[in-house]
Amino acid sequence: MLATGGGAVPAFVRGEEHQRQLLIAQPLFEEMNRCRRFLAELCRALDRRGIGSTLADLPGAGDNATAVISLQHMRTVFSALYAGRSARVFAMRGGALVPDPDAALPRYLYAPATGDSLLRDLLRAQSIPDQERTGARRGSGDYVAAWQQGREVRIAGYTVPPELAAALGSSTPTAGAQCRIAGPPPADFVIDGPPVWRQADPVDAPETIEALAADIDAWFA
Amino acid sequence: MLNECGMMATAQSDRDAAGGDVTAQLRRVLADVLSLEPAVAAALCEDSGLFGHLPELDSMAVAGLLTEIEDRFGIIIDDDEIDGELFATFGSLAGFVRAKVVA
Numbered sequence: 001m002l003a004t005g006g007g008a009v010p011a012f013v014r015g016e017e018h019q020r021q022l023l024i025a026q027p028l029f030e031e032m033n034r035c036r037r038f039l040a041e042l043c044r045a046l047d048r049r050g051i052g053s054t055l056a057d058l059p060g061a062g063d064n065a066t067a068v069i070s071l072q073h074m075r076t077v078f079s080a081l082y083a084g085r086s087a088r089v090f091a092m093r094g095g096a097l098v099p100d101p102d103a104a105l106p107r108y109l110y111a112p113a114t115g116d117s118l119l120r121d122l123l124r125a126q127s128i129p130d131q132e133r134t135g136a137r138r139g140s141g142d143y144v145a146a147w148q149q150g151r152e153v154r155i156a157g158y159t160v161p162p163e164l165a166a167a168l169g170s171s172t173p174t175a176g177a178q179c180r181i182a183g184p185p186p187a188d189f190v191i192d193g194p195p196v197w198r199q200a201d202p203v204d205a206p207e208t209i210e211a212l213a214a215d216i217d218a219w220f221a
Numbered sequence: 222m223l224n225e226c227g228m229m230a231t232a233q234s235d236r237d238a239a240g241g242d243v244t245a246q247l248r249r250v251l252a253d254v255l256s257l258e259p260a261v262a263a264a265l266c267e268d269s270g271l272f273g274h275l276p277e278l279d280s281m282a283v284a285g286l287l288t289e290i291e292d293r294f295g296i297i298i299d300d301d302e303i304d305g306e307l308f309a310t311f312g313s314l315a316g317f318v319r320a321k322v323v324a
Contacts, residue, residue: 200277
């Protein structure tokens with residue numbers, strides 16, 4: 001566990017002895033689970049190249065028992081992880097929405113996702129099984145209405161408070177001068193690996209991981 | 222050159238409006254999201270059964286597949302457009318996507 005201003009954060013730290021350190025902003029919701037293995041392998045590949053990494057579970061995610069209040073809440077906890085350190089950030093998918101957009105922080109974004117598309121995906125993950133089970137077309141209207149009434153909702157196993165839904169609805173990944181984007185075009189580093197975040201049964205992607213690690217290595221020179 | 226479906230895969234048909242492109246792109250989307258064997262993906266044609274026929278396409282996979290289709294084709298799929306018929310065959314899905322792309 002890592003101690004931060006806001007309490008302990010479960011985290012895997014690898015390669016602490018390296019000069020170069022990367023903080024990992026993981027994908028959100030179910031994508032985090034699907035990308036867990038990918039990121040674990042990426043951290044190993046980075047370690048082999050002399051780059052240490054911190055893979056932390058933010059509030060509302062993974063093994064972090066603290067409930068998430070809002071995107072700002074996640075952002076604050078994440079910021080505490082790099083306070084006082086000269087680390088860079090690697091963000092994957094919705095993780096790109098987490099680092100403070102105003103922080104002068106070099107960030108590497110892999111396949112960044114907009115908050116809106118993540119929200120639609122989450123709502124759909126609930127409404128399709130709902131429909132299967134009940135035969136009725138529930139749709140996302142009910143959940144949207146709940147948020148508008150200031151109520152949190154439980155979607156596909158995730159508790160989503162209205163502040164988080166609102167922030168996601170309007171968030172796009174922050175780029176900036178010290179930002180490098182990898183993924184399908186348009187990207188600084190075009191890489192076409194398997195979309196493990198979409199796969200119910202994610203495949204191994206050793207070539208994609210090696211290519212990313214090499215590009216990060218060069219970026220972090 | 223004939224592909225698995227006995228269709229002429231010529232440069233002309235590839236350039237045919239959105240039609241040929243959608244079919245090829247959709248095969249790639251299904252292959253990527255469902256981790257299909259290349260041979261299985263290449264064999265998908267209009268009459269190929271999807272839901273209930275492709276074991277990889279279960280209800281857990283449907284949501285992710287729809288979102289990936291939205292992202293790759295730049296379209297939005299509303300809740301009320303999703304019904305059992307959409308994933309009946311590769312043809313029904315491709316037809317749906319084609320109509321959305323041109324709209």
